[in-house]
Every structure is written in C-alpha cells, then in structure tokens.
Amino acid sequence: MTDVYVHEESVDGFGTVRIRPLDPHADAEVVHRWAAEERAVFWGMNGLSRDQVAGIYAHMDTLDTHHAFLLLKDGTPAVLLQTYEPEADRVSECYEVQGGDLGIHVLLAPAGPDGARPGWSAVLLGVIASYVLKGLERRRIVVDPDVRNEKAIARFLRQGFEAGPVVVLPEIDVPDVYLPEKKAQLAFLRREVAFPE
Template sequence: MTSTAATARGPVHTQAVDGFGTVTLTPVDPAADAPLIHRWVSEDRARFWGMTEAGPDLVREVYEDLDRRTTHHAFLARRDGVPVALFQTYECTADRVSECYEARPGDTGVHLLLAPAAGAAEPGFSGRLIGAFMAFVFSDGTTRRLVADPDARNAKAIARLERSGFALGPEVELPEIVLPETRIPAKRARLAFYEAPGTPAR
C-alpha cells in the first residue's frame, strides 16, 4: 500500500512493508531535524558522508541550502514513527556527478545514510528500506534510472547496492564544489545504476 500525497513537512510517501512495518518519508525540516542529523553524521561510522567535522549550525545551513533547491531533496525515513535513515535524491543533470558520466533524461541520483542501530543488526533491514525508497522514486513517473555514487572506499555501501540489484559502473573522481556555507571536497566514487522496470535495453 502506497501513498504519495504531500503536506507541508508531512510524509510524501507512506508504504506498509510486509514483515517490516510502515515506512514514511518526510522532507527534512532543517531547523527541527538538524540536531538529529548532526548526531548521525558526526559518528565515525558516517565518515564517508563527509560531515564528521561539521557542527550543528553547519549541518543546518547545508540542509537549508538543499531545502531551497528544486533539484535536490532530503527526506527523513521513519519505520513505525522511528527515524531510521536520511535519504536524498537529486537530478543528476544538476549535480557534479553529471561531469563524470553521460547523464540521461530521467536519471535520479540517490544518497542513503542509515541511522545508528538501536540494537543487534536486523537481517534484511537495509534491503527492505531501500526497496521502499526505490518505490518512492520510481512513483514520480519521470525517473527511468537510479544513480548512486558511494565513496569508492565504502565497501559496505557498494555491496548493499549490489544486493539491491544495482549494476556497478566505473570508479570516477567527483569534482570539488565550493558553496557559500561549506566546501565539498573532490571524492573518488563508484557509480552504480538501477534501471526502472520495463526500461528498454541499450
């Protein structure tokens, strides 16, 4: 069961996942959500997210910048009301990744940061969550392919993408970006692609 009806800072996607719970995606509210996001990104386990040294104010400013954009979006994912992940989408043609491969119409980039586990690892947790994220992105009717660009050193993320059906692409150098709020350094990344069901082979 899926719903994409949006309200101001209310869920834009609600999906009941059998044996897992109800997953909701809500646009990040920079003022309200920055403290939680800061706790997540400042842990060593999130080092590949690139914000371990960022303070709470900088985290808020970064997500305020994302909130102003029409091409980039950030969402808090909750399972049965509990925050479990930060999920971001973006139009590849409006992002630095487009300098590293031949972007196609309908390419949507995705970033995922899982929250710290509350207890023992739950088998199948990330796979079911990613399945809900993919259902959300493809529901817009315009996305034809998902593009991921995890840090090339992040073996866990790359393996997770492969398990979710992504095809690995080349290793590339994402160029540096300088924003008013912060500098995003250049990064070696491994591209990965997931074609929408029914997409003709090329």
C-alpha cells in the same frame, strides 16, 4: 516539523515506512547525531556542529534540484535520503546523464542497542526505490558512493544496482558549498530491474 508525507508503504513483517521532507532545523539534532558517527565518515559531515548541519540543509531547502527527506519506520527516524538532479550536480561531469535519472544519497540510522538488524537496509532501500522509480516516475537511480565505502557498494549491488565506472568527482568550492574531490563508484538501478513486469 512537517507532517506531510510524500510516500507511505506498509511492508509485511517490517512495519510502515513514511517519507517526508526533512525539516532543516527541527531534524538537525537527529541528522547531526547520525552524521557525527565514525561509520558515517563518507557522508562528509564528521566534525560539523549541529548548527552547521542545519545550515547545510537549510541551504539545500532553497534549491529546486536537490532535496532532503527523512524516512520513518513506524514513526521512528530510520534513513536520511537526499535526492538530486544529476545534470545539476558534479556527477554529470563523470557520466552521460539520461532522461529520467535521479541521484540519491542514503544515510541509515545507526543500529540500536540490540545491534544488527538483518534485512533492514534491503527493505528501506526497496521503499526508496519504490518512491523514486514509481512515485516520482523516474527511469533510473544513480548512486556515487566513495570507492572506500565497500559496505555501501556491496549493499547497492545486492539490491540490483549495476556497477558503472569508477570516477573522480571534482572538487566544488563556491560560496555556499564546499565538496572535496571524491573517487566514487557509480552504480545504477533501472526501473525494469527493480520492478519487472
């Protein structure tokens, strides 16, 4: 497992959040456990085995345009983050990609035995925004949650994302990847909105 962190942020009253590349095999157990839960149905991995999940991320690890990361809060896995270049993704068929865009997918760790964690997702999305918009020097974050995932859409909008169009992402069926058609709500977070001067 890698100890190379690409981003680190200490958040007052919350803790230290570090981001490191996902290790497809060493992290497969935690990712499989999160993705197998009913709440993660929109992640698209319900019903997959641990080895299938590891295989998906091992394949992603070979790509230059799609990457996976694990966010750790005080050393404990808290978020699975995927980033992608929109022009190399099916989303590019649905909107006009701008220079400086970066797409993300976010899967939060399940709540612990104590239940809900107020403010948790806002802080973690803020760290992700800081990494992408400042650390990677991108101009805009693009998200494409399933239109039925009202909770995620509301969370993004509260975070400052602007709603874009509802689109239909086309089915992808190639040797190493299968993605079913998806009706998605596009939303965008511009750097100047997230981090006004």
